[in-house]
Structure formats: C-alpha cells, structure tokens
Amino acid sequence: MAASQVLRSEWTKIRSVSSTVWTLSLAAVVTIALGILISLLSKNEFDRMSVKDRLSFDPTFISFAGMSLGQLAMIVFGVLVVSNEYSTGMIRTSLAAVPQRGMFLSGKITVAAVLALVVGLVTSFVAFFLGQAALGPHRASIGDPGVLRAVIGGGLYMTLIAVFSMGVATMLRSPMLSLGILMPFFFLISNILGAVSATKKVGRYLPDQAGSKIMQVVTPLGDDTPYGPWGGFGIMVLWVIAALLGGYALLKKRDA
Structure with missing residues (x-):
C-alpha cells in the first residue's frame, strides 16, 4: 500500500471513531474555559498580590492554566488513536493491509499529530486572546x-x-493500562516530583514540566531551571522520540 493510501x-x-473527536473537543473546551476562569480570578486578586508575585506575574502563562486538565484529554486522544485497533482486534486487519509496520505506525502518527496540532494551535490562540480579555488591564499583547x-x-x-x-500506547497496546500509567503520571506524580525539594531537580526534566517552559514569558523569581523555553521544548521532544522508538521497536518485534 502506498504512503498516501495509508x-x-x-x-x-x-x-469515524466518535470518541477521538470528542476527546479533542474536550481538550479545547477545558483548556479555554479553565484559562478564562483562572484569568478572571487573577485579575481580581492582582491588587492583593505581594511584590514578588507581581514581579513574577505572567499573563500569557496564566491564560494557559487550563492546559493542565486539557492535556489529559489529549492523552486520551493519543491512547485511543492507537489502542482502539487493539481492543477491537482490527489491528490484525490493518497490519495485513500494511505489512510494513514502520509505514503503518508513521502514517497513524502523522495523521493524528497533524490533527492534534491544528486543534492545539486553535485552542492555544483562543485561550490566549480570551484569557487576556479576562485579565483586563493586566493583559499581555500578542x-x-x-x-x-509562547502561544x-x-x-x-x-x-x-x-x-x-501514542508512543506509550503502542508499547503497551492496552488502553486501560496506558491510561492507568499516563493519567496519574501527568496529573499527580509529575506535580509531586516538581513540588518536593528533594526531587525538584529530577522533576524538571519530565516531559510536561520541561515542555511547559515554552509557554512561559516571564521567569518566576528564584527559578533556577538550567534551561529556557526552547531547551525545555527540546527535552520534551527527546521524550517523545524515545516513546515512538520504543513503540516502533515493540511493534516490529511482536505479533499483532
């Protein structure tokens, strides 16, 4: 089968799978709505902030406050794109139609990544402009x-x-196992490691903590992170490459 057909x-x-469409929609709605809410709260609290907090005030990053929950929906989207075929048994048919497993995986990742990028960019710009409108006099300009x-x-x-x-789901194949690992990792474990002083230096190299640096404009006072926005983005890219390579290696090695 040709690459275009894949x-x-x-x-x-x-x-054709409604759950993937709904998860992308949920990611956008949650990110935007929570960003507006946090921006409104920040506007009302600004006059009561300490001098340190005002100096660290990052209106752009505040409008992305909903990303912490919105990313969970993106995780579900990535897992479902891969694991739906395993849970339904359609993976055997797909691999029979496209025996070149590298082409099969790259085609799936390319389509899902482009779709996620379109939704992600639209969500990010909408969250920014509505968040800045909610911040009123404390807003930033594009x-x-x-x-x-950052946007x-x-x-x-x-x-x-x-x-x-998607890379993790390709390795694990099971949607429940993938979500059972990824959800707690991003929602709880990463935040805990980043908040505890003993593990903070390790936590800053996790994919979400490193990657979120790209959305920051103002560096908080006392932040000693040894990399900047693009450095953090690069660390996240390395995590993604590692997950994809692991997924491809196992997909190539084992039976459907």
Missing part, C-alpha cells in the same frame, strides 16, 4: 516579546503530549 486510511479511522512564541508553543505542547501518548 494516510487516507488512518484519517478515515480517526474521524506582539509583546516572547508572547507569540504557538502551547499548540506544540498539546501536540507532543498526544504523540507521546
């Missing part, structure tokens, strides 16, 4: 230094979260 086939699979990079970075971050999840 891409069309994967596109058909994704749009033309301010570093802001456009585009928000879309890239959501995309990489989905692709990383």
Whole structure:
C-alpha cells in the first residue's frame, strides 16, 4: 500500500471513531474555559498580590492554566488513536493491509499529530486572546516579546503530549493500562516530583514540566531551571522520540 493510501486510511479511522473527536473537543473546551476562569480570578486578586508575585506575574502563562486538565484529554486522544485497533482486534486487519509496520505506525502518527496540532494551535490562540480579555488591564499583547512564541508553543505542547501518548500506547497496546500509567503520571506524580525539594531537580526534566517552559514569558523569581523555553521544548521532544522508538521497536518485534 502506498504512503498516501495509508494516510487516507488512518484519517478515515480517526474521524469515524466518535470518541477521538470528542476527546479533542474536550481538550479545547477545558483548556479555554479553565484559562478564562483562572484569568478572571487573577485579575481580581492582582491588587492583593505581594511584590514578588507581581514581579513574577505572567499573563500569557496564566491564560494557559487550563492546559493542565486539557492535556489529559489529549492523552486520551493519543491512547485511543492507537489502542482502539487493539481492543477491537482490527489491528490484525490493518497490519495485513500494511505489512510494513514502520509505514503503518508513521502514517497513524502523522495523521493524528497533524490533527492534534491544528486543534492545539486553535485552542492555544483562543485561550490566549480570551484569557487576556479576562485579565483586563493586566493583559499581555500578542506582539509583546516572547508572547507569540509562547502561544504557538502551547499548540506544540498539546501536540507532543498526544504523540507521546501514542508512543506509550503502542508499547503497551492496552488502553486501560496506558491510561492507568499516563493519567496519574501527568496529573499527580509529575506535580509531586516538581513540588518536593528533594526531587525538584529530577522533576524538571519530565516531559510536561520541561515542555511547559515554552509557554512561559516571564521567569518566576528564584527559578533556577538550567534551561529556557526552547531547551525545555527540546527535552520534551527527546521524550517523545524515545516513546515512538520504543513503540516502533515493540511493534516490529511482536505479533499483532
């Protein structure tokens, strides 16, 4: 099967499964809605903030406050794109039609990544503009230094979260096992490791903590992170590559 046919086939699979469409929609709605809410709260609390908090105030990053929950929906999307075929047994048919497993996996990842990127960029820009409107006099402008990079970075971050999840799901094959590992990892474990002083230096190299740096414009006071926005983004890319390579290695090695 030609590469173009594989891409069309994967596109058909994704749009024909309602759960994948709903998870992308949920990712956008949650990210935008929570970002507006946190921006409104931040506006009302600004006058009561300490001098340190005001100096660290990052209106752009605040509008992405909903990303912490929105990324969970992107994780579900990435897992479902891969594991739906395993749970239904359709993987055997797919691999029979496309025996070149590298082409099969790359086609699936390409289609899902492009879709996640489109949704991620739209979500990021909408969350930014509505969040800044909610912040009122404390808002940032898209033309301010570093802001456009942060907004585009928000879309890239959501995309990489989905692709990383696809790599993990390819390795594990089971949707329940994949979600059972990824959800607690991103929602609890990573936050705990990043908050505890003994593990903070390790936590900053986890994919979500490193990748989220791309969305920051103002560096918080006392932040001694040894990398900047693009350095953190690069660390996240390495995590994604590792997950994809692991997924491909196992997909190539084992039976469907």
